[in-house]
Amino acid sequence: MADLTPGPSRPAAGALEEFGDVMRRLRAECPWKRAQTHRSLVRYLLEEAHETVEAIEAGTVADLREELGDLLLQVYFHAVIAEEDGDFTLDDVAADVAAKMRRRNPHVFGPDAGTSPADAASVNELWESVKAAEKDRDSVLDGLAPSLPALLYADKVVDRLKRSGALPAPPRSDPASPLLVLVPSPFLGPATWRPVAWWLEGRGHDVVVADLGSRPRTPSVVIEGVRAAAAERPVVLVMHSNAGLYGPHLAAVLDVRATIYVDAALPLPPAESEVALAPAPLRDSVAALAVDGVLPVWTTWWEDADAAALFPDAATRAAVEAEQVPIRLDYLDQRVPVPPEWTSAPSAYLAFGDTYDAERTFATTAGWPVRSLDGNHLHPLWSPAEVGAAIEDLLAALLPDDAWGERLLELVEQAHAAGVDPEQALRDAVRRLVTAAERA
Structure with missing residues (x-):
């Protein structure tokens, strides 16, 4: 059997005209309504607007219908007063706003109608550009x-x-x-993050680059170095490269609001309560370089041409290499704690190229915000603005709206x-x- 339940009622064609007649008679015969002016009605217009918002956010459909009626009453009230004064009519108001909608939506009503902008943001920009041309404002x-x-x-x-x-x-x-704490790889130094830090500072962020100095690298040196940089502040950690392995533990011992891993190693499965600071293949590939148990600086682990390709110029390479310290081979065997369920903490991943594709895939599977940029492992030295903007984008995705509230x-x-x-x-x-x- 067909559903004969009536749908939403629609006003008769003359309902709006009838309402106009009702308001004109009230103005003529009701002393209170006759005494009102545009100015005296302001408080009621604001009150009805707020009550409409309340109906939308917490009321029922019936509540919204009622409040929209009260709001419409205010529109008619002002229009009838203006009609009496010979200023304009309600038809004038409707005609004006219809014309405005046609002008400011050329993607619907203009000669190119049907070729709509790609998204809502583009539509808004189109609206604002047309509005700006109409208004010609100075301020x-x-x-x-x-x-x-x-x-x-x-x-x-x-x-x-x-x-x-x-x-x-x-x-x-x-x-x-x-505080944004940019943490470089323990194999390198703060020079790898300085250009991005300067860009972020120019954007108004409070930024510090963790500096481990020339101390021999141990897990405790790295952890205490980041702790010192945090200065007992709430922080967002931005971990590059090998520093990423420390991120989960640091998030558990500092006041960390979010962690952004940048082309960084992660404690991938089967890591459980601890993770080694270097995968076995890397450790074995560089072991032969050690002299008396000490590895040379990181950039000498690779062919010189490959190392040179990581830097935008020789001066930048020299600045980074000046901060490197030799690493003990047994540092690579050290392990750092991995808290349980660490992936549920607010985290994001920024990858450069495909070197850390497994980590990027892991982050995506964990439901983190993930971004990718074309570049090599030291891309922050090549394009600090691009990297800084990506960090800002991830930061906005990580910090929930209620944090701003x-x-x-x-x-x-x-x-x-x-x-x-x-x-x-x-x-x-x-x-x-x-x-x-x-x-x-």
Whole structure:
């Protein structure tokens, strides 16, 4: 039997016209409604907008239907007042917004209709470009209502500055936010990370490169070196190469919010509670290079032409080689702890080429965010901006949205404790941001 249950009711064609007539009669015969003005109705418009949001987020379909009606009442109320004053009618409002939708959506209504941009972000950029051409604004503040809630106002200003390319670098993070600790391979030194660190600092991140100095490498030296760099701060570890084997243990003993492994070794199965610092094939291949149990520096383990190809130029190679220290052969036999279920900690993987394809596959299977760049093992020396941007991208994927909410809440609490109005403080900060952008 066919389902005869009626579907959602639809208003008769004249329902909107009837509603307009109802509002005109109320204005004529109801003293309270006759006394209202555009300005006096502002509080009710805001109230109904907030109640509509509440219905969307926590109410039922019936609640939403009711609140949309109340919101529509406000639109009609303002339109009838304007009609009485001879300013415009509701038909004018509808015609204007229809024309605006046609102008700002040329991918639907223009001569090239049907050739839609690739994604929603591209559609938004198209909308903003058409809007900018229409408005011809001189300032990022033009057209922004000062009465917007402070957080929404700040978000819109930052978005406009970013799209215009005028957004100044954000200030350095305060001690409560995660410190990016870039950890080089114990076989190398901080020079391998410095260009990326400089780029990230320019982007406003708080960054430090762990420096183990000239001390003979042991697991305790590496762990304590990273601990010293962390300086008892919450951190995001960025582990390169062989340093990756230390990542799971460090995440268990430091206040680590996330770990990004960069072309790095991982404790792959069958590793359980411990992992060796070098796979047996590598250890056996370099054992013959040892003299009195000490290996030469890392770049001499390979053919000179192969080592030279890792560096963008001779000066960079010299800077990296100056920081290398000889490694005892038995260092490769040392083992570091691997905590149980370490893969469930917030982690990501960034690969350069296919050298660490097994690790990249492992990370993908573990459900981590994974990115790949074309380059060799020392790609941070070749393209620090590209590597830095990839780290930023992974960082955004790793830190959940609720972390930003907790941070905002913490800032509001600090403002109240200091006797500062957080809303006004945010508006003041936005003004300073705009001033800095205009001076740049």
